[in-house]
Amino acid sequence: MYLKTAIFSVTLFALQHVVRIIYSLGYHLHFYQHYPGPCRQFPEIEFGSGNFYTLQDGTTFITSGLDMNVFSRRFQLHYTSQGVEGAIYVTNLNSSDAVLRKLDIVVDITAGERGFSLETFHPHGISVWYDALEDHHSLFVVNHPTRADDRIEKFLFDPASFTLHHVKSFTNTKLRSLHDVQAIGPDSFYATNILHEHHSRFFMLLELFSLMPWSSVVLHSPDSGYTEVVSGLMSATGIVMSKCGTLFVVNHPTRADDRIEKFLFDPASFTLHHVKSFTNTKLRSLHDVQAIGPDSFYATNTLHEQHSRFFMLLELFSLMPWSSVVLHSPDSGYTEVVSGLMSATGIVMSKCGTFIYVMLSLGSQILVYSRGEDNSLTLQQVFPLYTHPDSAVLDPITGDLFIGAHPIAHQYINHVDNPAKHKAASQVLHLRLTEGNVTSITELLYDDGTLISGSSAAVVYNNTLLVGSSVDKLVACTVNVPI
Numbered sequence: 001m002y003l004k005t006a007i008f009s010v011t012l013f014a015l016q017h018v019v020r021i022i023y024s025l026g027y028h029l030h031f032y033q034h035y036p037g038p039c040r041q042f043p044e045i046e047f048g049s050g051n052f053y054t055l056q057d058g059t060t061f062i063t064s065g066l067d068m069n070v071f072s073r074r075f076q077l078h079y080t081s082q083g084v085e086g087a088i089y090v091t092n093l094n095s096s097d098a099v100l101r102k103l104d105i106v107v108d109i110t111a112g113e114r115g116f117s118l119e120t121f122h123p124h125g126i127s128v129w130y131d132a133l134e135d136h137h138s139l140f141v142v143n144h145p146t147r148a149d150d151r152i153e154k155f156l157f158d159p160a161s162f163t164l165h166h167v168k169s170f171t172n173t174k175l176r177s178l179h180d181v182q183a184i185g186p187d188s189f190y191a192t193n194i195l196h197e198h199h200s201r202f203f204m205l206l207e208l209f210s211l212m213p214w215s216s217v218v219l220h221s222p223d224s225g226y227t228e229v230v231s232g233l234m235s236a237t238g239i240v241m242s243k244c245g246t247l248f249v250v251n252h253p254t255r256a257d258d259r260i261e262k263f264l265f266d267p268a269s270f271t272l273h274h275v276k277s278f279t280n281t282k283l284r285s286l287h288d289v290q291a292i293g294p295d296s297f298y299a300t301n302t303l304h305e306q307h308s309r310f311f312m313l314l315e316l317f318s319l320m321p322w323s324s325v326v327l328h329s330p331d332s333g334y335t336e337v338v339s340g341l342m343s344a345t346g347i348v349m350s351k352c353g354t355f356i357y358v359m360l361s362l363g364s365q366i367l368v369y370s371r372g373e374d375n376s377l378t379l380q381q382v383f384p385l386y387t388h389p390d391s392a393v394l395d396p397i398t399g400d401l402f403i404g405a406h407p408i409a410h411q412y413i414n415h416v417d418n419p420a421k422h423k424a425a426s427q428v429l430h431l432r433l434t435e436g437n438v439t440s441i442t443e444l445l446y447d448d449g450t451l452i453s454g455s456s457a458a459v460v461y462n463n464t465l466l467v468g469s470s471v472d473k474l475v476a477c478t479v480n481v482p483i
Helices: 003-022 073-081 109-111 201-209 310-318 409-417
Strands: 039-041 053-055 059-064 089-092 104-106 123-132 137-143 152-158 164-172 177-185 189-195 215-221 226-233 235-239 246-251 259-266 271-279 285-291 296-303 323-329 330-342 344-351 357-358 366-371 377-384 388-393 401-406 426-434 437-447 455-460 465-469 475-478
Touching: 039 388, 053 455, 053 465, 059 123, 059 246, 059 357, 073 409, 109 437, 123 296, 123 344, 137 164, 137 177, 137 271, 137 296, 152 177, 152 285, 164 215, 164 330, 164 366, 177 246, 189 271, 189 310, 189 330, 201 310, 215 296, 215 344, 226 323, 226 377, 246 271, 246 285, 259 285, 259 323, 271 323, 285 455, 296 310, 296 344, 296 388, 330 344, 344 388, 357 388, 366 437, 377 437, 401 409, 401 465, 426 455, 426 465, 426 475, 437 455, 437 465
Parallel strands: 104 164, 123 177, 123 285, 137 246, 152 259, 164 271, 177 235, 177 285, 177 344, 189 296, 215 323, 226 330, 235 285, 235 344, 285 344, 388 455
Antiparallel strands: 039 475, 053 059, 059 089, 104 271, 123 137, 123 246, 137 152, 137 259, 152 164, 152 246, 152 271, 164 259, 177 189, 177 296, 189 215, 189 285, 189 323, 189 344, 215 226, 215 330, 235 357, 246 259, 259 271, 285 296, 296 323, 323 330, 344 357, 357 366, 366 377, 388 401, 401 426, 401 455, 426 437, 455 465, 465 475
16 A cells, blocks of 8 residues: 555656656747847857857957757767857947957966866856956856866956956866856856756756756855855856956866856957966856956856766756856855756846846746845845746846847757757847846847747847857847837
8 A cells, every 4th residue: 555655656746747847848839029120140150159248338248169068969069060169259239330359368378287278168158347456357257168077267358459368267066067157356256056967968967857956056255265155046047247347258168177267358459368267166067157356256057967968967857956156256265155056047246236146047037136245145036037048148238137048948958959950949038127126027039040049148238139049140130129
């Protein structure tokens, strides 16, 4: 009798879990295409424009060349056959005819010895910190090196020569499956772990589809190191904070751990000077980064597993809440400030710097945290999005949020598995904020994948909507509708 009851209970639990996964994949969904105005593609980018960061003057940094351990062999073959390389582009949305320019990356011998290599540079989330005293921009970038732990790289941007100078890498065991980063100081940041598993693709997928709330937010500061400030999230993705400044870029280097690169931006020459790489065991499967100081940032770990594609997929499909947000600052080092999330991806900070926004991809939510003086995070609002958010970009003028999302999950999964064969729908959401909280949402764009496949980030500036994709083109649309 007890055995039958146990078998029935386990079967019922497994059945409801399978139904929950199938429902979340969106096989029953249908949308109608619409655009805010005429759109065009940028021919300079063929494969990947996943994340970007916009300054108040319209200068926008774009990461390209995403590659992660969780991606399939067919994706890797397509990636190699197309000759894709990790890169950072810059454009200015103030121009009526904005053009893209690829930034040169300079690595000195000391930085190279710390593990940063252009050959293994696979950037993801990005955040910028402006140092008013030094009058320069630092970039914090999530990096997913192949067969190595995720990390956050720090660069200094030289605008005169369009060069990024690598400064250092941030690595820590609390930085696992990183997705996004938010800089909060010269060497301090929050980061999101989308998953807890970060080595095995199988266990990453198992965690993801088991819907476990193992995502987290990690804080790093020079004083306290790495601290998990938020846990128990489901697929935490993006994390953002306002304040324009230094560029921090998520990097996924080939056969190396993810990291965040810091660059200095020279606006006169449109050059990024690589300053340093941030590497730490707490930076695992990185997705996004948010600068909060010259060497401080938050970063998101999408997964805990970062090396094995099998265990990454296992973690992913088991829906484990192993994502996190990591804070880095020069004083405290790397700190996991949020953990227990499910697929944390994007991370953003408000214009005033008092609120942090974390996107949960599988959780289909945006979480609003109030930020303490010690960079700790306190949950203030949970807002449903009814879609799968990737990353968010803060409007530098209004303080609103724009989110690139995946409305039909199974299409996106097929797309990243085999980009040459499958397309995925794209969606852009406009979130209005009042006193830090989300108060309304408008869908600005929906495309079936013909114009842009698998949208991951978006922003509106000067009546131009810029939409990016981790594995597809970059698109600009004229905004002829009220926003």
